[in-house]
Amino acid sequence: MIETHALGKRYGDLVAVDGISFKVEPGQVLGFLGPNGAGKSTTMKMIAGFLAPTSGSAKVCGFDVETQPIEAKRVVGYLPEGAPSYGEMSVRQFLGFIADVRNIPGNMRSKRFDDAVGRLNLEGVLEQPIETLSKGFKRRVGLAQAILHDPKVLILDEPTDGLDPNQKHEVRTLINAMARDKTIIVSTHVLEEVHAVCSRAIIIAKGRVLADATPAELEARSRYYQAVSLTAADTKAAKEALSRVADVAAIEVDAQDGRITAFPKPGKQIFIAVNQVLQERNIVVRELALEGGRLDEVFRTITQGRAQEAQA
Amino acid sequence: MSAITTVCKRELRSYFATPVAYVFIVIFLVLSSAFTFYLGNFYERGQADLLPFFSFLPWLYLFLVPAVSMRLWSEERKSGTIELLLTLPITMWQAVMGKFLAAWAFIGIALALTFPLWITVNYLGDPDNGVIFASYLGAWLMSGAFLAIGSCISAATRNQVVAFILTVVACFVLVMAGFPLVLDAFRSWAPQALVDAIASLSFLTHFASISKGVIDLRDLLYFVLMIGFWLYASAIVIDLKKAD
Known part of the structure; x- marks a missing residue:
């Protein structure tokens, strides 16, 4: 479970995230939508424990990310934007390192390893240095790292960015397969993805929540709905x-x-x-x-409408 | 296995996964021998000790240790792996310590590989091995202080070249702190107490007494405190700068 309460982040005068509150239950896949620079990544970084909030709070499975950071990080699997990993390591070494840091006990280790590798089809590249892999494989290594310890909470920052349509489909299938017992947040600006994986979508722009609804409800707001x-x-x-x-x-x-x-x-x-x-x-x-409703149209209306209001 | 060991192992392994480690070790060994034998007049002195080696070591460290420390954090920031590392269930201190220990162990390996020099003096004469051992210990401690400074500066920038140059300058000032070059800059305006305090920070003074074979607790403490202080500063700088 993820719960944020008036979560905010400011850099000097710049407000990146302006009091975001929401709650995600196990079994839900929350889609985070918004234009670039809307505060999606910053919010996820705060929940994942990388950045400290400047106001409000975030809890993961009941652990406050600021006061109980280690406990919170233990239950979270996090894919940072761009799926960074240590390029000089082989996939096997890298996942081994993650397993060590996450203290996966010996008897579970090979089982978890095989599961993550199997789910992301990494068998063929286990011994290759990560820096020699294609973008799609790098992304999959990042995902494998995030799900290695079978976390209760998954935070995925643009998991399908830069993947080809087949790979996108695989990643979506993976998210759907894991959705049953996990709490998942996915950020994206690919709107079709919302339909494919999310049970709920939050649209944010300029650090604020502008809409929080199911994808179907959002579509119903479209001018094209029932046209x-x-x-x-x-x-x-x-x-x-x-x-x-x-x-x-x-x-x-x-x-x-x-x-x-x-x-x-x-x-x-x-x-x-x-x-x-x-x-x-x-x-x-x-x-x-x-x-049907057109999500992209709803997205534009919601995010740009507010932007114009703000300018006026 | 503790988190520090895990981070340290990964880091140390990554040195040897690229040619960086081998280039560094070879250059370190070649230069340290060249200094010892040519500039230090190892044979001509006619004394069986490693003083020529150890007296040039701080100057060699001045350029080679920043080359190791420059990538410690700036690379993590540039490649984005810092976000991965710091969202794993480890504390900031464990991350800072693990990475520092890896770099320190690496310098230690390079230093240990100068052992043929030690064998040579034992073959040629009858040196005081206690003094040599103390000097090695002092040299390693001093490299730790260099590294800790470098770690802090590396945390402040994502550009490795900038990190290298700034670390060289910072280390140079500290090495020379006991000498007129640095002290004169303060003498004109600072009170004598401050000048004395700066002079007492000199790496060379503390290293010189250890390498004479005098293991004074104060000298050891100096380097240990120096390492502790700069690593603490690293953790603070990382926390401040990780967002951008």
Whole structure:
């Protein structure tokens, strides 16, 4: 379990994190979203015990990161941004070092080692110096290091950054597989990732929490949520027909391919009504789709909206 | 295994994983022998002792020890591994100590590899081996003080070259603290007590008495305190600077 209370960090006059409070329970995967420089990494560094908060507090499994740092660090597996590791060491040596520092008892050692190596498919590179590995492998070594002691809490700072689509998929599968009994925080600015792994998402910008909801709830805030898109043979007629549907708030036509999107009034559903009106008027459609919410749009609205407010 | 030992072992192993360790040891051995035999007139003096070796050692250390200490923390900061190291369940003190001990052990290995000199003087004559042993001990302690200063300066910058140069300067001032070069800079304005205090910080004075075979507790204490103070300062500097 992770609990932060009004957690804050300032560097001189610069406020990097401005009173962030949240609680993550075991079994939850919390996605940390936000533009670069929003304070995601700083927050994670404070929870992982690398940086000392300047205000507020953070607790990991009941241990305060400031007053009981060793106990807190023992239950945390942490992947720092960029997955740093000692380049001159081989993967086996490096993981051995982590096992030593983390005091993994002898009988558990090889079991944990095999598990971490197996989960991240590192068998083939065990004897190679880490600095000779590709970016994807380095990232996986960093992840192996984080899960080696089977921690209750995992803090992963951009775990899929720089990976190819296959590797991203593997890492997401790994996170999902571990999610059941662990408390996990993942930071990312890849929005599709939120869908793939997170059960909850927090959007932060300028050090503040702007949204805290499930990915589905966030998507529901999108303008596109429950909107209907279609391409018709006769664009003009179709557009005219759509404007007759009571709950349609706005209609947009893509100038390039003539694709029409009808946006519903808040909280309304228009798909069935649109369908009916099209049939009644015998309008031929080549394509008809119900839109889901667009996370990237929600993300932009939330983060930029606030930024503009702040400037004004 | 304690955390200090684990960190120390890893660090020491990393020296030997790259050519750095071998280059250092070879250069150290070549230079120390060159100083002893050519500049120190080892044969011409006609005395069976290692005074020529030990009297040049502080000057050799002045450039070679900062070369070891410069990477201690600045490399960790540059590569980001400091974040990994300090989020492992170890205390700051264990990390600082472990890394320092590794560097110190490494210098110790290089120093121990000068043993052929010791054998040579025993072959050529009948030296006072107690004095030589004391000198070795003193030399190793002195290198520890150099290293601790270097550790602190290395923690303050992520640039190894800057760390090297600043450490050389800082060590030079401390080595020369008992000499007019440094003291004259203070004499004009500082009270005599301060000048005396600075003079008493001189590495050379303390090392000279140990290498004469006089193991005075005060000299030993001086180096031990020096190491302790600078390592403590390292821990503080790391804490302050790790964020940027």
